[in-house]
Amino acid sequence: MQFIDQAEIEVYGGKGGDGIVAFRREKYVPAGGPAGGNGGKGGSVILMAVTNLQTLLDFHYARTFQAEDGKRGGPNNCTGAGGSDRLIEVPCGTLVLDIDTESVLGDLVSEGQTLCVAQGGKGGLGNRHFLSNQNRAPEYALPGLAGEYRRLRLELKLLAEVGIIGLPNAGKSTLISALSSARPKIADYPFTTLIPNLGVVRKPTGDGTVFADIPGLIAGAHQGVGLGHDFLRHIERTRLLLHLVDITSSDPIADYQIIQQELSAYGRGLSDRHQIIALNKIDATSSQLVAQITSELGQLTPVPIFAISAVTRTGLDVLLATVWETLDHNII
Incomplete structure (x- = not known):
């Protein structure tokens, strides 16, 4: 469709x-x-x-x-x-x-x-x-x-409580497919995802929460560069942003900052939206690098930081527990 x-x-x-x-x-x-x-x-x-x-x-x-x-x-x-x-x-x-x-x-x-x-x-x-x-x-x-x-x-504007954001190839589609029954296209090249994907993630209580994989965010997205300008509007309705960072990229800290700058430049309160950071693809790097990047990001932002692997599902239970706590207790 x-x-x-x-x-x-x-x-x-x-x-x-x-x-x-x-x-x-x-x-x-x-x-x-x-x-x-x-x-x-x-x-x-x-x-x-x-x-x-x-x-x-x-x-x-x-x-x-x-x-x-x-x-x-x-x-x-x-x-x-x-x-x-x-x-x-x-x-x-x-x-x-x-x-x-x-x-x-x-x-x-x-x-x-x-x-x-x-x-x-x-x-x-x-x-x-x-x-x-x-x-x-x-x-x-x-x-x-x-x-x-x-x-x-x-x-x-998609109705989703959690928006998954990040640069192309950060693993957003892999994460939403691991958390839900959504089956977006997944490949090892940027801009694989051309449309937002929705997936319902079940809570331990059995209730469903809608997650949205927001594609195409790159530097200059708020000015129409790439696909991000077309899809930034879908983040406006989300209560929580799950910021996925590829820890195997050449500069994960710069990747994080690019997305934050785009949210701020787009306006409409996106930069003030509550966030959780997930360092993805830890299965493809060393624990020392994970600790280093986590420490450096912690000096830039007070938001929770998690190390996960969407492919091996490592760390997803702990990540989701924090997502549910944030949504249920209105820590937003």
Whole structure:
């Protein structure tokens, strides 16, 4: 499945039905008077969050959505039927913005949450509405009003409590596959992962917590370098960042600092998000180097530092215990 996390669509509320001019004509009723009914209200366009969608791919094929128009009024003071609403399903975590005003209309994060993005137009008034002592037989009615029109930008931000970040080839995909049933593509070259991967990691209590493997972060990511700029937004919803550092790289300390600089440059509170550092691939290096890098990182940051190997699953139990404690006790 292709992962699409941004889309632009146009939505049209339904037009209100026209009011009509009609008069009551019945036997033995010599002065029936005006009896033109009002038009029905146009349908509205409504977005609804669902859990069975994980991408905005559908909106690359259908970009225009219109609700049903209201029906015109009828004789005998009958109001026209209202138009049906247009219900559009979007993934949970979809942020909705008005392109023309750059304003945020809503943030759909929970199953079943709805947002009306284009109101239907009001129905026109029939001639019955204009009856007065001065005008006993009005011969005019009002047309229905046009529905609301908007151009929208949809941005999907993944709903995950823990975001796994790090430079390419740090072992993020290997870690999420070791912790969960997710099976992302894994290879020994950078940028193997081109889309965020989600995996549910089970707690000892049996509850599931969603982890997200955020790909493509490199120096300059916040300016659009590499793939990181496309996926930094997905970190915004995470409660905890698990920063993976490849201890076998030429300079693990510099690798750590690059990611921290990108989080700070991107803004939106990412640099202040609670973090846990995991030095990965300790199976491929000496214990002396692990101790040295741990000591040097400890002088740069007060956050917890763990030495793990995602391949051999060394140290994962201790790491997860700290993750659960941090999330459960709201140490964030």
